[in-house]
Amino acid sequence: MYVYQSIAQSLCDHGFDTMFGLMGDANLFMVDHYVRSGGGTFVPVAFEGSAVLMALAHGRVSGRVGIATVTHGPALTNCVTALTEGARGRVPMVLLAGDTAVSNPQNLQNIDQRETVKVTGAGFEQMRSPETASYDVAHAIYRAQVEKRPIVLNMPVDFMWQEIEHTRHVFPAFNAPSHVPEGKDLDEAVGMIASARRPIILAGIGAKDAVAQITKLADRLEAPLATTLKAKGMFRDHPYNIDIFGTLSTPAAYDAIAKADCVIAFGTSLHHFTTDQGALMKNKRVVQVNNTVTEVAKNYHPDVALVADAGLTADNIVWWLNEAEIPASGFTAELDMDVLTAHPKGNPDKAKPGFVNFEYALDRLESALPRDRFLTTDGGRFMTEVWCRISCPNAESFIASTNFGSIGLGLQVAIGTGFAVPDRPVVLFTGDGGFMMGGINEFNTAVRMNQDLIVIVANDSAYGAEHIQFLDRNMDPGLSMFDWPSFARIATALGGHGVVVNSVESLEDAIRAIDTRDKPLLIELRLDPNDVPRMRI
Template identity: 40%
Template sequence: MSKEVSGHVALAQALADQQVTTVFGVLGEGNIHVLAELGENHDVRYVKAAREDGALLMAGGYAAVTGRVGVASVTHGPGLTNTITALTHLSRARIPIVVFAGDTDTRLPFGRQHIDQAALVAPTGAGIQQLRSADAIADDVARAFGRARAERRPIVLNAPVDVQRGTTTYTPSQVQVASPQAVAPDVAALDLAVGAIAAARRPIIVAGHGAVLADARKSILTLAGRIGAPVATTLRAKDFFRGESFDLGICGTLSHGAAVDTITAADCLIAFGASLNPDTTANGSLLEGKRIVHIDLEPAQLGRHTDVSVAVQADANRAASTLVEWFDELDLPRNGGLCTDDLRTRLADFDPHNEYPPYETELVDSRELTLVLDEVFPRERTYVCDSGLFMLPGYAWLHVSEPTAFVETVDFGSIGLGLATAIGAAMGRPDRPTLLTVGDGGLTMELQELLTAARYGLDVVVVVFNDGAYGAEIAVTDRIGKGHDLALLGDVNFAAIAEGMGVKAIRIERSDQLSAIPEAIRCHHRPLLIDVRTDARTPVPR
């Protein structure tokens, strides 16, 4: 492109140069020209979200399951203010997306939709990449995508309309932003780590999202076998070691009985790419009496949530492989005492039904519903979970084939982020069905995106844990003995609402109707909503 073109055309070309194939968005004056250009001349799929926050969450779900940078677009002013909760969640979840946001004319600072968009974005934890001029478009777009990959967070590409209306002679960008690299461990730090591990008699290994990003499964399992350590994961690395004889599952507040016993008995915990936050450590209780060897690519994460014995800045795969090499070279013995035949048997015989007491209810036990879904939904699936008390059994018992097939939405503690995330995930991985579990309170906040799922005929199954209340708040009102009606929402028929929005739906009101779910899933229309009346006071695993 050597002739003089408008900023709109240059922006579309710069996005296409970044291999963008899908943009989720809501139209407005600040982005419509670029989106039209992308569709007409670059064959980029534009997905029409119902709301701007939905567009960002869709881009986040797409990025989470594909490993690519997701792309969303909104207009200026209210278009961007509508995204703040989603933007904060994605920043804390460290999901890389680029948000092409129109901005008002820099020459008209008092326009109706004007707001300081950079100042608005700053508290969310997202980055801002200002579009400086028409001539800088290619470089600024390249920097936005490079930063999203390198910083693992959303970057808002702030594009004033007067810059978009300018003219330029387009030249592809030569900007290269360095991506995270597989840093090898420092020799001195590694020596301390080897000493701590070799002195242990009952080590365990915990892998987090950083280990998943580093593709470190094989090397960590080799190390675990070499030192005789059971393995566990954080929630973000869910099912990373599923199928292994000494896989303890999730470490922390979601650990089952055998895992808690084993982790408690350990004298050394080796963490790869895991922040060791309070959820993973059960508020530190699972770390008591242990040496902690903490390995992470990012130095800011080392010892962030707890004191550690040894901190090693390194890529998880490189660190695990090097540890194996050192143990072999030094001919150190396999001292681990936790990988016993008894533990192997306990893990093989694990049955979630033994983890909770019976609960009498005329409605559906949410724990039983979770286990039914795990059994009947196709094994190759994407599982997205909204936030609420119902999520805990799902986190623990609903399994996936690999960690990137699981997407949780609780990083900012907000409900109502799941449906749009599931839509983006379904767009990113159309080769497998997407299961969304969501509460009635959360779904009420995002019902509009059912229209998006219906518009594109997505292979999404939405299961509503419909307890007629904000479940977590019911627990609070029970505890304080006040305001019992504050958290009640009443019996909303989401199946009827979904049908009215063009989504096939069924309604389950009693446990003896759960048998209808397998057939509905096997023969489901795209999309499908299953509205299940659950009991707000069903005990959940903690």
């Protein structure tokens, strides 16, 4: 067996059936063997960074390690933003990157690939020799699982046609739940919770597997539930779910959070957007539960922290409350949930001719989009209204590509998600600048792959965040304005179906197109740049 065959076989040994990538001279034979002999699905992208983003989304949604491949040099540098997004999001994936032969230092595409990867926060694994190829693949996959970040496996091109004997290597990752805490820290945490009169429970995406236990604790305390942005939808069906905690809360929910005297936070690092830079934690006891010690006090120093499994800890707290016969707080009885969760309705008459009111369009889309949707969002000034007004079935059905603050990543994430949930529609909200940057590159990929994808482009003909800054300083925003082409026409030209929405009537046409779609659909919302809601973060 040749090395390129051994690498492909190693992926099959692990049961990986989907790989995203772009072929070049350093990985094309491996990809070919993976498809023709291994029976794997290869998703060819238009831009290398897209492969990483798709693999990140596919891995996160499927619960497995995402797999991507690119060739060497500029192919890898084109992945820097995507790798950083994955590293900051703590998403396990492996990028199989070719590398220039050591014997060819004058190759135009030769760079120090280890140093390139290091700046992103991703891990680097060097394929050491032809004989260790399968071991090195397995070890990279293992590292991705336990380190919870992308790992780049560096594959020298001069190894590929060397003959070896393939050995199967699959290393198990030991991910047993962390221990239940005990001792002084637990005593202090239980004491704070037991004495609270207005406790509130906050959960992040790190607690996604503990919904039942956390809900049981909330019911025992009669405490409302809230989530971080990444965990949006986690408690959607609970009667005392106040939705997103922090700067994205409704004004009434923000006031209710401010009145709380204890926050019990599970699986979150307490980012400053969540805490409103600490303002929402003032005059409160804060108990933080996280199974990763480096996430504790990363952004905010709690009064007590328990490095432990969320579900086991929630159950343990309930046991001690019952053992001590601590009465429920009664906080939920003070709350009017209809008021706490209501966002102001959009006004269709507010829009100028040729535009549609953004809030009204979102309200209509919320009721018209498929109920079993998987929701994804890009970055941009439009996004906070989307997060607040567009729901998702649960926390596992939502991804916001915002870990690095980049725009132009959303469509790639949506496509990767589609391969993980092929029986469900994927909905992406993106801005005009983000779609120009990364969406046009890959919309045809969704067409070629026949995905059930609905893309809503918020087109205000501007880079919105910069537009606002110019206006706030009474300056001419002209440099932030762009006369973009019609995204709806581009979508149609790329093989999908596009609809322009510039009135209430055309919005209804778009909604009918949702119901009759048989190919990737793009809905272009034409927005007045001076009438787009401000970001809430």
